[in-house]
Amino acid sequence: MSSAGKSSSTYSATVGSLEQGRAFIGRPQVAQRGALAVDAGLIRLFCASVQDANADYWSDDAAISPPALLYTWTFQLPWTPWAGNERLQALGVRVPLPGDQVANVRQSAEFYRRIRVGDRLTITETVLDISDEKHTALGDGFFVATEAQVQRQDGLLVARLHNTLLRYRSRPLT
Amino acid sequence: MTSSSRHEHLSPGQALPEFHYPVQRSWIAYAPSVMLDPFPGFYDAEYAKSVGHRDVFMNTMALLGLLDRLVTDWAGKDAFIFRHEITIRQPVYAGTTAVISGHVTSVDTVAGPTEECTGRHVTVAAAIATDDGVCVTGSIIVVTPL
Numbered sequence: 638m639s640s641a642g643k644s645s646s647t648y649s650a651t652v653g654s655l656e657q658g659r660a661f662i663g664r665p666q667v668a669q670r671g672a673l674a675v676d677a678g679l680i681r682l683f684c685a686s687v688q689d690a691n692a693d694y695w696s697d698d699a700a701i702s703p704p705a706l707l708y709t710w711t712f713q714l715p716w717t718p719w720a721g722n723e724r725l726q727a728l729g730v731r732v733p734l735p736g737d738q739v740a741n742v743r744q745s746a747e748f749y750r751r752i753r754v755g756d757r758l759t760i761t762e763t764v765l766d767i768s769d770e771k772h773t774a775l776g777d778g779f780f781v782a783t784e785a786q787v788q789r790q791d792g793l794l795v796a797r798l799h800n801t802l803l804r805y806r807s808r809p810l811t
Numbered sequence: 812m813t814s815s816s817r818h819e820h821l822s823p824g825q826a827l828p829e830f831h832y833p834v835q836r837s838w839i840a841y842a843p844s845v846m847l848d849p850f851p852g853f854y855d856a857e858y859a860k861s862v863g864h865r866d867v868f869m870n871t872m873a874l875l876g877l878l879d880r881l882v883t884d885w886a887g888k889d890a891f892i893f894r895h896e897i898t899i900r901q902p903v904y905a906g907t908t909a910v911i912s913g914h915v916t917s918v919d920t921v922a923g924p925t926e927e928c929t930g931r932h933v934t935v936a937a938a939i940a941t942d943d944g945v946c947v948t949g950s951i952i953v954v955t956p957l
Contacts, residue, residue, distance in 0.1 A: 644858035646851030672847070682845040686838040687876035693888045704892045705875035712847035724849075738862050739850070741871045745896035749925045775863045 650726075650804060653733020655779065661732050661764040668761040668788075669725060671711040675702050675756040679709070702752040707796055710752065711760035711787060728762040729781045729802035736778040736804030743801040750795050757790040760798075778805025821918045821933060827885045829912035832877060834869060834941070836905040842870040856905075868902035878937045878949045881911045886953050891927050894952040903939060903946045913937030913951075923954070930954040 673679070677700050684694045684703065693701050702710065713724050725731070730739055752758070768780040785798040842853035848870050851858040859867050875897055883890055903909055913935045923929045932952050939947035 644851065644855050644861060646855040646858040648849070648851050648858075679845055682841065683872075683876065686841045686845065687873055687880055688832065689876060689880045689883075691880070691883050691888050703876055703879060704895060705872050705879050706846065708872060709846045709848070714847065715843075715849055741899060743896070743898045744871055744875070745894065747894045748892060748928075749923075750927055751891065 648739070650737050650739050651731045651733045652735065652737050655734060655767065655770075657733040658764075658767050658779070658781070661728075662766065663763065665761055665763045666728055668759050669711065669713070670757065670759045671709075672714045672717075673710065675710050675752055675754050675758070677754045680706065680754070683709075700754045702754070702756075704746065704748055704752070704796075707746055707748075707752065707758075707787060707798065710756070710758040711785075727783075727800075727802075728764060728785075729783050729800060729804070732764060732767070732781060732804075734767070734779050734781070734804045736776075736806050738776065738778075738805050740775055740803045740805065741800070742780065742803050744799065746796050746798045748796045750789070750793065752795060756795075758795060759788050759790075761786050761788075765799075773803060773805060775803065776805040778803050780804075821915055821931075823915055823917055825915040827881055827913045827915070827935060827937075829910060830881070830884070832909040832911060834903055834905055834907045834909055836867055839867050839869055839873070839905055842873065846870065846872045848872060864902060864904070866904045866906065868904050871897065871899065874899065874903060874939060874947050875949075877909065877911050877939060878913075878947070878951060881913050881937055882935050882951045882953050886933070886955050889956060891930075891954040892951060893923065893928050893932065893954050895949065896951075897947060897949040899947055901943060901946045903941060904943070907941035907943065909946075910940050911937065912940070916950075921954075928954060930956065 762785040
């Protein structure tokens with residue numbers, strides 16, 4: 638990992654070769670259930686942070702989730718009693734590649750149903766493509782395109798996601 | 812004005828009311844705790860600098876939240892966001908003021924794959940700009956009452 642100056646923070650994308658990374662292309666990963674059910678408290682905190690007054694998000698009963706929080710309901714917690722600090726990262730971060738740093742570039746999602754408080758979402762991700770090495774303002778690296786299906790607790794499809802992440806080194810590749 | 816009467820005469824080119832958003836680092840720091848998005852570039856300025864940034868910056872979910880808010884503030888709470896897409900051209904850094912704006916690019920009646928997706932699809936081209944220029948562009952398709 639590159640020098641973090643005075644910072645004590647770390648962030649570990651999986652480092653490996655381009656060939657190792659491309660071996661993931663087209664292989665659907667094991668479905669992962671999000672750590673948290675869709676939660677009214679987190680919805681309100683999020684809406685406060687972007688100052689969104691939409692009454693559907695602030696309802697005392699039958700509140701719905703802002704679409705922007707879709708990924709949150711599929712994420713894992715940074716620590717649990719049963720797995721400690723072993724946290725499963727998003728697929729674009731855990732695919733082995735030479736770039737140890739990450740920057741999100743593009744994301745799209747199509748929604749088929751409203752996401753409601755109490756829903757429990759499961760995500761199944763697949764790597765679609767990994768680019769050749771590119772020069773960017775942040776450093777040299779690789780663009781990783783993933784797609785995902787997100788399903789509700791009853792199996793119904795809630796959304797399809799596409800994401801493009803830059804995996805780069807903040808110093809020149811050698 | 813009801814949301815349906817507001818949308819009766821929609822046409823491409825119509826601008827949505829823009830809004831300003833003060834990009835405070837305290838809000839940015841919600842990313843790991845509220846959105847479970849743990850990247851240190853959202854809360855640790857020294858880390859952000861060490862990986863090529865000038866300061867902490869907003870995460871993708873919060874940026875999407877601003878774009879969605881632009882559309883739902885205008886379309887009304889019963890509107891359903893069918894699709895949103897975001898391209899991050901440069902970070903939205905702490906200490907800036909973001910201006911969120913957009914305009915209608917198309918209006919179509921569509922039979923979607925579910926009832927919630929079916930209706931009038933209004934496509935909006937949106938952007939988030941700061942003093943650094945345009946940082947984010949996006950496209951949102953919202954289903955509005957007919």
